[in-house]
Amino acid sequence: MYNEKLHLSFKGGSTVTIKWFVDNVLRWIFLFVLLWDAYALIFNKGIPNIRTAPAIRKRIIALLKAEYARHSGPEPFTIVDMGSGNGLFTRDIARALPEARIIGLEISKTALLWANGFKKLYRLKNIDYVSQDFFSYHLGHANAVVMYLTIFQMESMGKKLHEELKPGTLVTSNRFKLGDGWEPDDIISVKTLYPHQKTFHVYRQK
Numbered sequence: 785m786y787n788e789k790l791h792l793s794f795k796g797g798s799t800v801t802i803k804w805f806v807d808n809v810l811r812w813i814f815l816f817v818l819l820w821d822a823y824a825l826i827f828n829k830g831i832p833n834i835r836t837a838p839a840i841r842k843r844i845i846a847l848l849k850a851e852y853a854r855h856s857g858p859e860p861f862t863i864v865d866m867g868s869g870n871g872l873f874t875r876d877i878a879r880a881l882p883e884a885r886i887i888g889l890e891i892s893k894t895a896l897l898w899a900n901g902f903k904k905l906y907r908l909k910n911i912d913y914v915s916q917d918f919f920s921y922h923l924g925h926a927n928a929v930v931m932y933l934t935i936f937q938m939e940s941m942g943k944k945l946h947e948e949l950k951p952g953t954l955v956t957s958n959r960f961k962l963g964d965g966w967e968p969d970d971i972i973s974v975k976t977l978y979p980h981q982k983t984f985h986v987y988r989q990k
């Protein structure tokens with residue numbers, strides 16, 4: 785609690801009470817930061833930062849675990865989230881697969897700030913966030929790629945994955961199908977409370 789009688793003194797002798805400062809300055813700064821953050825997260829340069837529904841995250845993580853169990857070789861099993869947003873999905877994956885390496889590629893600085901903050905808070909050492917346009921990140925080292933993007937990105941994403949992924953790499957795409965001729969091995973329906981998230985697609989690079 786602040787004390788109404790406390791004063792802030794300025795050069796020249798003028799003073800304001802702490803209460804006045806909180807009511808007239810701090811409150812508005814707080815509101816502005818909150819609204820700016822909401823704007824950045826929702827509109828995000830035309831690409832909404834919407835998270836994958838919990839039930840879909842759970843199903844994809846089960847697939848990743850099965851894939852991890854089949855993995856052999858000296859390199860860590862590497863999962864890339866194309867557009868990791870605030871990092872919720874990467875954190876779930878990191879907890880479920882502590883021996884795997886998770887890479888979150890994200891273009892929004894606000895989202896990255898949140899993701900890195902939570903990573904630190906929860907002491908998750910097996911996630912790395914990369915501040916980069918995912919179209920300029922080479923995916924040759926990935927064992928699995930997960931994404932939840934917009935329909936407008938799926939054609940160029942399909943082309944990129946065809947060109948860069950090593951054979952056998954697992955790909956999941958929430959809601960939208962990959963373009964460039966990718967045919968899903970499976971289309972999995974999941975009951976969720978999210979009106980637009982009912983299916984995800986599973987692919988494997990030939």
Ligand SMILES: C[S@@+](CC[C@H](N)C(=O)[O-])C[C@H]1O[C@@H](n2cnc3c(N)ncnc32)[C@H](O)[C@@H]1O
Pocket residue numbers: 828831832833834835836865866867868869870872873889890891892895916917918919931932933
């Ligand atoms: C719908 S969110 C998905 C968040 C998280 N992957 C999930 O499934 O819960 C898509 C994210 O992709 C990011 N994104 C869109 N285009 C991108 C690009 N070209 N490079 C990097 N990130 C991008 C957006 O900023 C947004 O945070």
